[in-house]
Amino acid sequence: MNIGVFGTGTVGRTIAGKLHDLGHAVMMGTRDVAVARERAAGPRDSESFAEWEARHPKAEAGSLAEAAAHGEILFNCTAGHASLDALTAAGTDNLAGKILVDVANPLEFPGGVLSLIVCNTDSLAEQIQRAFPETKVIKSLNTVTARVMVEPGELGQGDHHVFLCGDDAGARQRVEEILREWFGWRQVIDLGDLTGARGMEMYLPLWVRLMSVQETPAFNVKVVRQG
Numbered sequence: 001m002n003i004g005v006f007g008t009g010t011v012g013r014t015i016a017g018k019l020h021d022l023g024h025a026v027m028m029g030t031r032d033v034a035v036a037r038e039r040a041a042g043p044r045d046s047e048s049f050a051e052w053e054a055r056h057p058k059a060e061a062g063s064l065a066e067a068a069a070h071g072e073i074l075f076n077c078t079a080g081h082a083s084l085d086a087l088t089a090a091g092t093d094n095l096a097g098k099i100l101v102d103v104a105n106p107l108e109f110p111g112g113v114l115s116l117i118v119c120n121t122d123s124l125a126e127q128i129q130r131a132f133p134e135t136k137v138i139k140s141l142n143t144v145t146a147r148v149m150v151e152p153g154e155l156g157q158g159d160h161h162v163f164l165c166g167d168d169a170g171a172r173q174r175v176e177e178i179l180r181e182w183f184g185w186r187q188v189i190d191l192g193d194l195t196g197a198r199g200m201e202m203y204l205p206l207w208v209r210l211m212s213v214q215e216t217p218a219f220n221v222k223v224v225r226q227g
């Protein structure tokens, strides 16, 4: 399947790499291909984008608009504060009618302190849906670190949960299939309409604190209910 992945950061490369290895035709969308290829690996990255491309020879790189036009299914893996700008550059027409899996978190760190740039009665996913009403926005995977997104079985044999939500029931079902069949998730909770993204995004301050005290991003939550 043709898939467009917006953002060449850790998450974009991890999701695109998994899809590439599964045999999908992946195009990474970036603001500037040449700049992305020249960028050195970040302090928490094991490799640069150029090194990643060398390991994934069938993956293409193009503008945000080219990746959006290429993809039948799209993944938003851009920094949350920049997602609306990135998707605007991708182009309303290129996004229309397609599923957009929104993995981004609306975080900023003014003075080094984590802050949500949208919360309570709104979310980044809802902002994206309002800006692109013809696109089927599904929030998912934002509550785990990149590696766990595509290799959940590496944690506790996969006995932990991922969430999704979105206004289009058919798109939610399709993304649940993708999570299970492509990425190997065994426990998926469908939170219903896109207002569910508020809680998914507001979980991040707790996630960051858990990462800090456990000294690893490789963890997840498990929902246990009676009966």
Ligand SMILES: NC(=O)c1ccc[n+]([C@@H]2O[C@H](COP(=O)([O-])OP(=O)(O)OC[C@H]3O[C@@H](n4cnc5c(N)ncnc54)[C@H](OP(=O)(O)O)[C@@H]3O)[C@@H](O)[C@H]2O)c1
Residues within 6 Å of the ligand: 006, 007, 008, 009, 010, 011, 012, 029, 030, 031, 032, 036, 076, 077, 078, 079, 080, 082, 085, 086, 103, 104, 105, 106, 107, 141, 142, 143, 144, 145, 146, 147
């Ligand atoms: N890291 C994780 O494990 C993790 C886990 C869950 C969710 N998330 C979320 O997933 C998203 C991606 O995270 P990340 O760690 O891969 O990297 P990131 O540093 O948060 O985002 C980097 C990407 O955002 C794009 N970007 C940055 N500023 C931009 C701007 N002004 N206009 C357009 N695009 C811009 C860049 O695209 P270019 O290719 O053009 O440079 C880059 O690829 C974030 O929203 C993050 O909160 C991350």
